[in-house]
Amino acid sequence: MITINDTIITIVLDDITNLAVDAIVNAANTELKLGSGVAGAIRQKGGPSIQKECDAIGGTPVGTAVITGAGNLPAKHVIHAVGPVMGSGDEDTKLANATRSALELAEKNKIRSIAIPAISTGIFGFPVARCAKIMITTTIAFLRERSQLDKVIFCLYSNDIYTIFENEITKFLSE
Numbered sequence: 001m002i003t004i005n006d007t008i009i010t011i012v013l014d015d016i017t018n019l020a021v022d023a024i025v026n027a028a029n030t031e032l033k034l035g036s037g038v039a040g041a042i043r044q045k046g047g048p049s050i051q052k053e054c055d056a057i058g059g060t061p062v063g064t065a066v067i068t069g070a071g072n073l074p075a076k077h078v079i080h081a082v083g084p085v086m087g088s089g090d091e092d093t094k095l096a097n098a099t100r101s102a103l104e105l106a107e108k109n110k111i112r113s114i115a116i117p118a119i120s121t122g123i124f125g126f127p128v129a130r131c132a133k134i135m136i137t138t139t140i141a142f143l144r145e146r147s148q149l150d151k152v153i154f155c156l157y158s159n160d161i162y163t164i165f166e167n168e169i170t171k172f173l174s175e
Contacts (some may be wrong), residue, residue, distance in 0.1 A: 002136055002169060002172070002173060004143035004144055004147075005142055005143055005144065005147060006147075006150070007143045007147050007149045007150060007151065008150065008151045009136075009139065009140070009143070009151075009152045009153075009154070009169070010052060010152075010153050010154070011153070011154045011156065011162060011165050011166055011169060012053075012115075012153055012154070012155050012156070012162075013093070013157075013158075013159065013162040014155050014156075014157075015041065015155075015157065016038060016041070016042075016093065016115050016117055016155040016157075017041045017042055017045045017046070017074075017075075019074065019115045019153065019155060020074035020075065021074075021076075021112055021113040021114060021115050021151070021153065022075065022076050022077060022106075022111040022112050022113045022114065023067070023070075023075055023076065023077040023078065023079050023111045023113070023114045023115070024042070024070070024075045024077075024079070024115045024155070025065075025079045025080075025081050025102050025114065025115065025116040025117060025119070026038065026039050026042050026074070026078050026080045026081070026102055026114075026117075027081065027083060027117050027118075027119045027120060027121075027122065027124075028060075028065075028080035028081060028082045030059050030060065030061060030062060030082050031059050032054035032055070032057060032058070032059055032060065032066070032080055033051075033054070033105055034050065034051050034054065035138075036041075036122075036123065036125060037122040038117045038122070038157075040072070042073065042078060043164065045072065045073055046070055046071035046072050046073045046078070047071040047072045048071075049055065049069060049071040049143070050068055050069065050070065050071045050078055053068035053069060054066075054068060054080065059081065060080070060082055060092050062082050062083070062084055062088070062097075062098070063082065063083075063084075063093075063094045063097030063098050063101065063103050064081075064082060064097070064098070064101050065079050065080060065081040065082070065098065065101035065102045065104075065172055066079070066080050066105070067079050067105050067109060068080065068097070075115070075167075076111075076113065077109065079102045079106060079114070080096055081098040081099065081101060081102040081116075081119055083095050083098045083119035083120030083124060083126065084124065084126065085097075085120070085124045085125065086124060086125035086126050086127075087125070090098050091120075091126060092130070092134055094122060095119060095126065095131060095134045095135065095138075096134050096138045097118055098119055098120075099119065099135050099138040099139060099142075100142055102126050102140055103138075103139065103142045103147075103149070103152075104114065104142075107146075107147065107148060107149070110148065111149065111153070112148070112149060112150045113149070113150055113151040113152075113153070113165055114149060114151070114152055114153070115154075115155040116135070116139075116152065116153070116154055116155065117151040117154075117155055117156065117157070118131050118132070118135070118154075118156055118161050118165070119131065119135065121161065127129070128160070128161050128164050129164050129168075131170055132164050132165045132167075132168040133139065133148070135154070136154070136165070136168050136169060136172060137172075139152055140172065151159070168173060
């Protein structure tokens with residue numbers, strides 16, 4: 001756990017759909033179709049209203065994010081952030097933009113607590129260690145500029161991914 005300005009950043013090993021926060025982030029695709037992985041868990045536990053809202057939005061480009069309600073989830077909102085597919089080119093910038101877009105959308109909607117998964121590391125094939133460095137660095141830079149967020153939680157679903165994110169936070173603290 002670290003604090004940047006007044007925002008606490010923490011890392012947890014959990015199913016993001018279990019967290020009672022203002023918003024969870026969905027690692028989305030450009031069509032906003034809730035398929036597998038994090039999106040599939042959100043669809044299954046949140047119910048059909050989330051997909052209906054996504055369908056009404058229609059889609060969003062890589063590096064951007066949109067917000068919907070959270071249906072039956074304990075969270076209040078779902079922020080759908082579209083990260084890069086590995087091999088698509090300029091992946092680091094696209095992942096940083098997706099992370100920043102999710103945080104900006106949280107700010108715009110007066111969200112105080114947000115949980116974020118390791119975007120693009122599932123079916124999109126982004127390397128986890130690279131993802132951790134980019135997402136943590138981008139989040140810290142964002143929080144240093146401004147923020148009304150009280151808490152940012154990196155919610156990870158496996159011990160291996162949790163350890164990689166924890167190591168990245170430890171590296172930041174030692175710098």
